[in-house]
Amino acid sequence: MESLQDIAHQIYQRTGVMTSSKDVEKILSAAAATPHFWEIITLSQKPFSVVAEIIELLRQKNLLEVDKNGDIKFNSKGLEYLVSLKIAPKRTYTCHACEGRGINFSKLEDLIKKFDQVTVNRPKAISDYDQGFVTTQTVVGRIALLAERGDLEGKKLLVLGDDDLVSIAAGLSGMPTEIVVMEIDDRLVEYINEVANKYNLPIKAMKYDFRDKLPEEYVGYFDTFITDPPETIEALEICIGRGISALSKEGCAGYFGLTSIEASLEKWNVFQQILASKFKVVVTDIIHNFNHYVNWDYLLNTVGKQYEFVQVEPKLNWYRSSMYRIETLKDSKGIENEYKPCELYVDEEALIYRGDKA
């Protein structure tokens, strides 16, 4: 029977994504715990293409079967294979009360209700800007996190890209003194300004592409930024670099999500080198699965059309990311305030690119 190392090597050849035998092991352990493809991604936190190709490879090797509903099940040969490798079904111990975020929502119930009411007519996620917004629990969890860390109350907040409508939740919380949204999608700019006017929230939204320089008046202006960057290295560097440039001094904070679904841990390492050595900021928190994304309409039209086990409606909000908090130090610095061309969305780890290509 095939070794994990052999499988890892074949997957690397098929996907171009660096894959280790431990990665394969984690995906097998996840697949042993659930028959649902999207949950295997959630449990293993590995790139879409890697997970899909491993399932496909195991099917070709006759170790698992896919039924007419797209459910994935190891057959007896497959189960023996797992035992021979000492791979057990993945265990989970996630707190039900807080979905693992560590945050008590009881003081936040009013904000949750208000946010849902106010944003009921929000614009739909569209693929043009790689959109996909987070759940209300996530948005309000972010507000609590920023507030608990002392980064919200009485502060000036920059939201760099806001399909999640964090600005509105922050405004409704009553805590920040000023909120600026810079957003590329006209629909969102307009929507956020409308809501801000209607509810008298201290928010100003403007059109902005983060490849462009920051408006001069906002360089070194804010206490806190939050963003949900595209996950190529270039985009991460520019987006977070802009955020840091917008902060006023040491002890300011930045928040952003990063997946291991579209960004391998190799990429995380490169990015952590940039954060620590180039930007000289400190990472104070990395909270696993903090951000849960609402399943977006265009998913099954854009990925994995050739696999019937992929072409099933997700039964859970499967796409999740870790929440990073960074803090500026005495010598922190962002990027030069000038136009920076960059590839935003496409590399070999990206969800859509692989789907298209495969």
Next chain:
Amino acid sequence: MESLQDIAHQIYQRTGVMTSSKDVEKILSAAAATPHFWEIITLSQKPFSVVAEIIELLRQKNLLEVDKNGDIKFNSKGLEYLVSLKIAPKRTYTCHACEGRGINFSKLEDLIKKFDQVTVNRPKAISDYDQGFVTTQTVVGRIALLAERGDLEGKKLLVLGDDDLVSIAAGLSGMPTEIVVMEIDDRLVEYINEVANKYNLPIKAMKYDFRDKLPEEYVGYFDTFITDPPETIEALEICIGRGISALSKEGCAGYFGLTSIEASLEKWNVFQQILASKFKVVVTDIIHNFNHYVNWDYLLNTVGKQYEFVQVEPKLNWYRSSMYRIETLKDSKGIENEYKPCELYVDEEALIYRGDKA
């Protein structure tokens, strides 16, 4: 009235610890939320010496008062000062169910009970090795975290220093195939081996000082290590470097606690540079306040004897640390396997050193 910047500068001169105006702000915000010195540290997560000196300075400036119980209270002048700086009492939103760790303990109740029974006669924490062990919830939370991340079941675990008795909890969980404890304190080596024998756990404890080279047979041997390192940069580098050297290949994991009470964020940044660039490992998780330490007997004999607000019995397990998880990549490497002399415990941020000096 004094600016935050002025206070920060004075505190830096008094303590030698880099202090920003945001640090001062966070300590004032914490002090506005509780009268109890040890809780101010917990809420602000700043170095002991910095917190103590700020409280002392504010008292000298007649902005707060300390009553006969050691309780700290802003007077009316102090409250006006806070308002003028727009500093609000610190808010907390920590999940009660999981104490913010994100872990559901309901599947772990048996393990909690068993661990408490088995370790009831554990050795006391002593200052010789900077000991102070964590709560049972913390130990069992660690077991759940390692298990959920796929780093425990069927794995070989190294525990590098084990006054927390993580090895015993891991053994009782039944998940690891092999557990090796390397520990400097003879009392603990003996105790852990006794318990392992009595309960037939797959644990072997041996005497080891992490400045010494690893036993050759354990280089590249383990799947996972866990440790609670002393917090000088040198000690962090050597201790975590040894752990990485003991791991077998990419995709292996290391866990360790790091405080911001004894390690400033400037130090965190230096250490993160080492992790990302020198060791080429990736940080996958930093979980705030994951580790709660049981108050140790020798505390009030070793710190802050000159402040009556420090000389009060802590009302909570005030000393906490963030839990780091790192994962090895293709090019990760630890340190050379040779003797490394280093200063373990003492630098200007350390708890005991400042207490002695101040």
